[in-house]
Structures are given as structure tokens and as C-alpha cells.
Amino acid sequence: MTPSAELAGSRRRVPDRLDVRPLDRFRSFKVKLGVLVSASVTVAALLTQVSIRAGIEPLLALPLVVIAALVFTQLLARGMTSPLREMTGAARAMARGDYSRPVRASSRDEVGQLAAAFSTMASELEQTDRMRRDLVANVSHELRTPVAGLRAQLENLVDGVTEPDPAALEVALTETERLSQLVDHLLDLSRLDAGVVELDVEPVELTPFLHEVSDAAALATGGRDVRWIIEVDPPDLSVPADAARLHQVIYNLLENAARHSPAGGRIHISAARLSEADGVRIDVHDEGPGIAREDRSRVFERFQRGGFADSSGGTGLGLAIARWAVGLHGGTIEVLDDPRSPHAQEGRSSLIRVVLPLDSPTA
Numbered sequence: 001m002t003p004s005a006e007l008a009g010s011r012r013r014v015p016d017r018l019d020v021r022p023l024d025r026f027r028s029f030k031v032k033l034g035v036l037v038s039a040s041v042t043v044a045a046l047l048t049q050v051s052i053r054a055g056i057e058p059l060l061a062l063p064l065v066v067i068a069a070l071v072f073t074q075l076l077a078r079g080m081t082s083p084l085r086e087m088t089g090a091a092r093a094m095a096r097g098d099y100s101r102p103v104r105a106s107s108r109d110e111v112g113q114l115a116a117a118f119s120t121m122a123s124e125l126e127q128t129d130r131m132r133r134d135l136v137a138n139v140s141h142e143l144r145t146p147v148a149g150l151r152a153q154l155e156n157l158v159d160g161v162t163e164p165d166p167a168a169l170e171v172a173l174t175e176t177e178r179l180s181q182l183v184d185h186l187l188d189l190s191r192l193d194a195g196v197v198e199l200d201v202e203p204v205e206l207t208p209f210l211h212e213v214s215d216a217a218a219l220a221t222g223g224r225d226v227r228w229i230i231e232v233d234p235p236d237l238s239v240p241a242d243a244a245r246l247h248q249v250i251y252n253l254l255e256n257a258a259r260h261s262p263a264g265g266r267i268h269i270s271a272a273r274l275s276e277a278d279g280v281r282i283d284v285h286d287e288g289p290g291i292a293r294e295d296r297s298r299v300f301e302r303f304q305r306g307g308f309a310d311s312s313g314g315t316g317l318g319l320a321i322a323r324w325a326v327g328l329h330g331g332t333i334e335v336l337d338d339p340r341s342p343h344a345q346e347g348r349s350s351l352i353r354v355v356l357p358l359d360s361p362t363a
Helices: 003-012 029-053 058-095 110-159 166-194 206-220 243-260 318-328
Strands: 201-205 226-233 238-242 265-275 279-285 332-336 351-356
Touching: 029 058, 058 110, 110 166, 201 206, 201 243, 206 226, 206 243, 206 265, 206 279, 238 243, 243 265, 243 279, 243 318, 243 351, 318 332, 318 351
Parallel strands: 226 265
Antiparallel strands: 201 238, 265 279, 279 351, 332 351
16 A cells, blocks of 8 residues: 555544444344434423423424434434444455454444454455465465576576586476476365365275385485384284375475485384374474474464475475375374474474374265
């Protein structure tokens, strides 16, 4: 908004001195109308009686009584309908992108309830609009990085600056895979928002499954110097799940762990049965810097990276998609305290636990 518009908006938001609301204590708008009519008739009758006693001519007294009754009625009615005018002004401001116009919901009747609901809606719309802007900005930034790297590499190859050897082609392939991963994540998020997802549930034996996912993650991370340690108790443990979606969850966790692990670090993947009621847990733990306690819930939101600068090439979407896929199975995913971590005293932890129910989830 322009400064003049903001100034005009601030002027419009100055409280109206004529906006008196003595009828706010009533819980029904119909009762308010009844009180308004009764008060107006009473005022008119009292003024008529006063004019008769004062000896004022009826031709002069009648217009004065009518005008006084109308002014009194207007004052009370203005307070009754003030929230409606405020909502009209706020709706017009929202059409211009300004969600800051307040609506004072002081009454307890239907109009007051409508004003409160309108304020809630305005707040949610403001949050949604902010998320949309952030999403566009973040997607643009995330797309720009691999596209710029791929373009630079291809320009070097075309101009002869770089020879088309395996190393140069591998750099181009890495940027292409990163771009493809981002597009896949965005497609998954579109399915999440649309709710168009079906689960193909079958028993998944975790020992071969976790080895398969860890091999895929090791290949995708370019052979980073990390050790993969897999423990399943009992070895034949299985869980009912959609294998493709569960693969997506564990792969994102392992890929995230590999990116943040130091050279020579170990990544532990363990699975065990909690109980028949609690289901099966799958823990992923790395030796990276971990996630701060205040960021543990926010890290599963879109484009969040644990509250610290991340130059490891992640899109900030992996954990959000993992939470979505786990939720489809009726399970939970969270960051837990890990006393074994050297960063435990700082409140940071890299232990992420997925809990899946033993009951077969439905789509």
C-alpha cells in the first residue's frame, strides 16, 4: 500500500465518538430491535408530555419531537450496525491486500458473532496470503539455484571452457537431479493440498526394506563419507504400510541425515516393536549439529531447515513430505531428545522417530 493509502486507512480507523453501544449487553439482535423501538416510543412520549406542559404549540412541538426521537434512534442504531460498517470497510481493504483493518466485536448477539468470525477469517486469510507469498519466493529461489548451476556448466561446455569429461557431466547431472527432486517434492505437496492420495497397504519387512532405502540414499548423496548402521529387532519385523510412501519417508530422513553428517559420521537406522497398541518405531539418528528444541515442530513445515543456515543443498521440503506421508498411515513423526548426542546440553538433537500403527491404515 502507498503511504497515502496507509494514512487514509489510519484515519478511518480512528474511533468514532458517535459509536456508542449501550445495547451490547443483549445477546439477541431481535431483542435489541425491540429495545430500540420501545426506547424511541418512550422518548417521543416523554418529549410530547414535556411540550404539552411547556405550552408549546402542537404544530411546532410535533416536528421537534419527531426530530429528537429520530436522533436518539440514530445514535442507538449506529452502535448496533457499526460492526457491519467496519466489516464492509475491512472487506474492501482485504480486496486491496490490506488485512490489518480491525473489526471491534463488542456485542454478544448475532452481529457480534459475525464480527468475531470475520476477524478470524481475516486473520486466516492474511496467514494464507503470507504463506502463498513465501511459497512463491522460496520456490523461485530453490529453482533458481540448480537452474543457474546447470546453465553455467552447460555454457562452459558449449564455449569450450570446460571439457565434456565425466566430471563435468557429473556436475550437470547432479544439478539436474536436484532440480528433478524439487519438482517431485512440489508435485507431492500439490497432492497433499488436493488430498488426492491412495495407499496400497501391504506387509513391509523392515530389514530388507531399510537396507534398500539406505542403498538408494547412499547412491543419491554422491557417496558421502558416512557409515550406515541398520538394526531391526526382531530381524523379521514387518509393518503394514504403503511401501512407496514409506520408502519416501525413510529416504527423505536418510538423505537429510547424510547431508548434515560430518565426514566419517555414522547414521543409525533402528526399528523395533513398541507394543501392539503403540505400533512400530523407526529411529534415524545422525551425528550432525542437530535441531534446536524450539525448532522441532517448525522443522516439519515447508521450506524450514532446522533454524540454522543450511548450505547443503536441501529444498526444505523433505521433512514436510515425510510428516504428510506418515500422517497418511495414521502414524507420528517427531524429533526426540538424545542424551547420547554431544549437542544434548545445547538442546539440539538429530534423533527423529517415526511411529507406525500395526493396524492397517486406510486411504
